[in-house]
Amino acid sequence: MDLAAPAPASTAALQEVLARHANEEGALLPILHELQDRLGHVPPDAVPEIANALNLSRAEVHGVITYYHHFRSEPAGRHVLQICRAEACQSMGADALLSHAELRLGCASHSTTSDGSFTLEPAYCLGLCASSPALMLDGEPHGRVSARGLDALIAQARREA
Amino acid sequence: MSAAVIYVPRDSAALAAGAERVARRIAEEASARGLKIRLVRNGSRGLFWLEPLVEVATPSGRVAYGPVTPDDVAGLFDAGFHLGNAHPLHLGLTEEIPYLKKQERLVFARMGITDPLSISDYEAHEGYAGLRAALRLSSEQIVQQVLDSGLRGRGGAAFPAGIKWKTVAGTQAAQKYVVCNADEGDSGTFSDRMTMEGDPFVLIEGMTIAGIATGATRGYIYVRSEYPHAIAALNEAIAKAEAAGYLGDDVLHSGHAFRLEVRKGAGSYVCGEETALLESIEGKRGVVRAKPPLPAIQGLFGRPTLINNVITLASVPIILSRGAQFYKDFGVGRSRGTLPMQLAGNIRFGGLVEKAFGVTLRELLEDFGGGSATGRPIKAVQFGGPLGAYMPESQFDLPVDYEAFAAVGATVGHGGLVVHDDTADLSKMARYAMEFCALESCGKCTPCRIGSTRGVEVIDRIRADQNRAQQVILLRDLCNTMVNGSLCAMGGMTPFPVLSALNHFPGDFGIAVPDREAA
Numbered sequence: 001m002d003l004a005a006p007a008p009a010s011t012a013a014l015q016e017v018l019a020r021h022a023n024e025e026g027a028l029l030p031i032l033h034e035l036q037d038r039l040g041h042v043p044p045d046a047v048p049e050i051a052n053a054l055n056l057s058r059a060e061v062h063g064v065i066t067y068y069h070h071f072r073s074e075p076a077g078r079h080v081l082q083i084c085r086a087e088a089c090q091s092m093g094a095d096a097l098l099s100h101a102e103l104r105l106g107c108a109s110h111s112t113t114s115d116g117s118f119t120l121e122p123a124y125c126l127g128l129c130a131s132s133p134a135l136m137l138d139g140e141p142h143g144r145v146s147a148r149g150l151d152a153l154i155a156q157a158r159r160e161a
Numbered sequence: 162m163s164a165a166v167i168y169v170p171r172d173s174a175a176l177a178a179g180a181e182r183v184a185r186r187i188a189e190e191a192s193a194r195g196l197k198i199r200l201v202r203n204g205s206r207g208l209f210w211l212e213p214l215v216e217v218a219t220p221s222g223r224v225a226y227g228p229v230t231p232d233d234v235a236g237l238f239d240a241g242f243h244l245g246n247a248h249p250l251h252l253g254l255t256e257e258i259p260y261l262k263k264q265e266r267l268v269f270a271r272m273g274i275t276d277p278l279s280i281s282d283y284e285a286h287e288g289y290a291g292l293r294a295a296l297r298l299s300s301e302q303i304v305q306q307v308l309d310s311g312l313r314g315r316g317g318a319a320f321p322a323g324i325k326w327k328t329v330a331g332t333q334a335a336q337k338y339v340v341c342n343a344d345e346g347d348s349g350t351f352s353d354r355m356t357m358e359g360d361p362f363v364l365i366e367g368m369t370i371a372g373i374a375t376g377a378t379r380g381y382i383y384v385r386s387e388y389p390h391a392i393a394a395l396n397e398a399i400a401k402a403e404a405a406g407y408l409g410d411d412v413l414h415s416g417h418a419f420r421l422e423v424r425k426g427a428g429s430y431v432c433g434e435e436t437a438l439l440e441s442i443e444g445k446r447g448v449v450r451a452k453p454p455l456p457a458i459q460g461l462f463g464r465p466t467l468i469n470n471v472i473t474l475a476s477v478p479i480i481l482s483r484g485a486q487f488y489k490d491f492g493v494g495r496s497r498g499t500l501p502m503q504l505a506g507n508i509r510f511g512g513l514v515e516k517a518f519g520v521t522l523r524e525l526l527e528d529f530g531g532g533s534a535t536g537r538p539i540k541a542v543q544f545g546g547p548l549g550a551y552m553p554e555s556q557f558d559l560p561v562d563y564e565a566f567a568a569v570g571a572t573v574g575h576g577g578l579v580v581h582d583d584t585a586d587l588s589k590m591a592r593y594a595m596e597f598c599a600l601e602s603c604g605k606c607t608p609c610r611i612g613s614t615r616g617v618e619v620i621d622r623i624r625a626d627q628n629r630a631q632q633v634i635l636l637r638d639l640c641n642t643m644v645n646g647s648l649c650a651m652g653g654m655t656p657f658p659v660l661s662a663l664n665h666f667p668g669d670f671g672i673a674v675p676d677r678e679a680a
Contacts, residue, residue: 025462026424028444033386033425054444067446068427070386082387086348087543087590088579091506092534124430124597125346126387127354129577130209130504130511131174139389143177143209 013038014046018053028054028064032071041072077112077119079157081105082136085122088129092144097133098122100147104154117158164197165243168216168223170273172205172358173390174351179230180213186234187215194238204359206273207513208260216255219245225252260529265491266515267499268476269352271360277394280401283362289407291478295370296415303374304330307477309485311497316342316433316470317545317574317650319563325467328457329375332465337377339368340442340461340468343384343391344426344433347546349505350577353471355513357384357391360475361398365421367474369412370481372419375467380419383438385426395423430547430601434649435468437603448603449649470575472501493519496562496573506543506579507533516561523557526580537582541666543590545574547597548654550661551587570661572654587666591659592620598655609652612643616659623670633672636663 017034021027031050036042042065051061065071083089083098102108105118112119128134131143137153145153169175169184184200191198206214214227215237224245226237233250240248252258266272275282283289295303308323329337341364345353356364368380384392399421402408410418429447431437436450439461460466476498480488489497496518502525504511509531516525526532526539533539541551550571552559559565566573581590595616602609616639622632640656647653663670 026442026444029424029427029441033427060445064444064446068429070426070428087547087593088349088506090590090593091579091581091585123387124601125348125350126173127345127351128174128177129349129351129506129579130508131177131212132506134177136387141173141177141390143174 010039010043010046014049018050022053028056028061029068032065036071040075044073074112077116078161079117079138080119080121081154082121082123082126084124084126084128084132084134084136086125086129088125089132089134092132094133097135097145097147097150101150101154104151118154164199166199166201166218167243168201168203168218169213170205170359171202171277171390172212172355173388174209174355175205175212175214176390178209178212178228182231183213183215183229183234186231190234190238191243196238196243198243201276203275204271204273204277205355205513206255206261207269207355208258208510209512210510211252214252214255215242217243217245221245221254223255225255225258226250227252260510260512260514263529264515265499265517267479267488267491268356268363268472269360269501269513269515270479271363272355272513273359275360277359277361278397278401280362280405280407283360287479287482288362289366289478291481292366292369292407292413294481295373296413296417300330300374300376303370303481306480306485307374310476310480310488311485311492311495312473312476312480312488313496313563314470315472315476315500315575317347317548317572319573322469322473325457325469326371326374328455329377329465329467332458334465336379336462336464337375338461338464338466339371339375339377339380340435340439340466341368341380341382341474342433342435342438342468342470343382343388344438345388345471345575346385346430346433347548347575347577349543349579350503350546350575351505352501352503352513352576354388354391356471356475357382357388358394361394362402363475363478364395364471365398365402365408367477368421369408369419370477371467371469371474373412373415373417375465377465377467378418378420380421381424381442381461382421383424383426383432383442385432386428392423392425399423429603430597431603431649431651434651437649438468439466446603448605449651451648472575491517493517493560493562494564496564500561500573500576502561503577504530504580505577507535507539507582508580509534509536518562519560521558521560522552522578525561525578526557530580533580533582535582535584537584539580540583540585541581541587541590541662543579543581543658544577545572546577547594548572548650548657549574550657551581551590551665552661553665555665570657572657587662587669588620588624588671589669591662591670592617592624594655594658594662595620598651602651606646606648606652608643608646609648609655612639612647612652613655615639616643616655620659626671629671633663633670
């Protein structure tokens with residue numbers, strides 16, 4: 001008799017992703033990307049299965065996930081706000097913009113607001129260096145962002161979801 | 162009357178300025194007025210202070226309007242902008258805008274002119290002429306063209322491209338690879354991003370030529386995850402090139418196979434270092450490899466691999482179509498051809514300026530850039546990304562030339578320059594350079610991994626005036642260890658911004674007398 005709990009949705013997604021990349025050379029990053037794109041993060045319980053499928057140790061997979069800034073083991077907020085703090089944006093006040101975002105959202109960089117609406121992350125160059133300070137909200141770029149402009153973007157995102 | 166052709170860029174920097182909403186408003190307004198228009202989403206001309214820069218085709222050429230906001234659109238139609246009529250945002254013929262007219266666009270020849278994802282548009286603008294020329298040559302002759310052109314790696318190391326090509330071509334293996342380094346992580350640079358978004362076929366063509374010349378049948382483009390629009394454009398362009406027979410098992414019925422795949426990075430700066438990049442494609446942590454073996458001999462998956470930057474590869478088609486001599490006739494000394502330079506940071510007219518080597522920094526900053534965005538005096542320019550030196554006003558008359566820059570301890574790098582006005586505190590920028598190195602170090606070698614953390618602490622003590630004189634000596638000693646002991650440019654060049662800041666702006670560190678001992 002099968003007493004196991006029904007498989008969570010993440011397991012189905014994982015199996016699909018693993019099958020799709022079964023014969024790919026160097027498949028680990030594409031697998032992690034696709035899993036995170038679908039689930040919002042790479043669940044820690046997916047690590048043993050990924051390791052098994054690629055004939056790697058769990059430590060190797062864990063090492064890759066934690067090495068790259070892009071991958072997250074916890075779900076992100078509903079909106080992801082990335083504020084560039086590389087040199088070009090610094091020259092136009094990026095540090096002040098990031099501080100303003102922390103204050104306005106009530107959360108520190110690299111963390112998520114308590115209501116789960118926003119994750120705030122510093123970015124190191126979005127390639128919008130002639131439109132500084134720049135940010136990316138849910139993958140969409142915004143340039144020459146003032147504190148008021150940021151407030152408007154946050155308010156609009158909150159209205160949408 | 163035929164439909165008016167209106168161009169609204171799709172480049173990320175144009176989108177960041179609101180181009181998507183402008184395009185939508187134009188479509189709505191035209192349909193409300195019963196006007197037939199054809200909306201083309203072109204790349205950006207690279208005049209970012211004018212974005213969104215909307216263009217209209219007229220019998221005398223394309224006419225530009227900008228910067229256009231969604232609220233301007235109704236007024237533009239009232240004025241008859243779709244016919245090229247006058248309006249306060251009217252900038253005249255696009256090609257006559259001095260910022261563009263003064264440039265020498267070879268690699269960026271099509272940028273902003275064509276629809277980036279139209280293969281027929283690409284072909285109509287000299288696209289694939291380079292590949293067709295290459296197919297008439299032997300692989301040795303193609304490599305010779307690249308050697309003769311004097312092209313050097315545009316990613317930052319400036320290694321002669323032809324020598325890499327020759328090494329890979331001469332190494333026998335059942336499988337070889339061409340890898341494009343599109344991990345453009347340097348602050349102040351966006352020429353790779355513009356190329357991928359605004360003219361992706363030129364990169365695909367360059368890589369195909371590289372594959373044929375070296376005998377590689379597979380290619381990877383490693384693009385950073387911060388560039389979602391570039392990744393989307395490349396994937397679409399690759400599918401179109403395959404459908405048109407430019408990629409696949411039999412490229413243009415030549416018997417050569419070449420297939421391309423985009424690989425997405427994951428937010429690691431050091432993966433822009435070529436061996437770390439190869440590790441990343443292999444699915445590992447982006448840790449730098451010791452060289453030798455060179456990637457050209459033993460690269461991706463242990464096979465011979467040609468790895469070049471986006472702009473290096475995108476320079477190849479015009480070298481093949483117009484000839485090595487044509488390209489070599491641009492430039493100075495051992496810096497041949499043109500460099501797409503990127504004016505960024507605190508600059509009034511930021512954007513893309515492609516010029517032959519030899520243009521001076523002052524021409525870029527003043528004639529093109531128009532001074533700082535804030536209107537304050539320019540204090541320092543960081544040329545060549547986070548690992549580039551801070552250059553003071555006294556060096557602004559230097560020509561952009563690899564050797565001239567190296568002579569003063571500066572680097573051309575990927576051609577990006579970040580401007581800081583006189584409110585910048587260079588000791589803070591030096592601290593940031595060490596902080597960034599600590600954050601992004603792969604951790605393999607000690608000078609970089611530990612040195613960067615110690616560097617932050619030492620600069621903090623200098624800034625706080627704790628035993629300052631001794632700490633300055635310690636900082637120089639630490640930088641010396643990092644320069645000479647690091648495995649790659651991450652730790653080996655982080656001292657460039659640090660020491661240049663210290664040498665040229667000692668006052669920012671609380672040092673009254675310039676302290677210019679050997680670094």
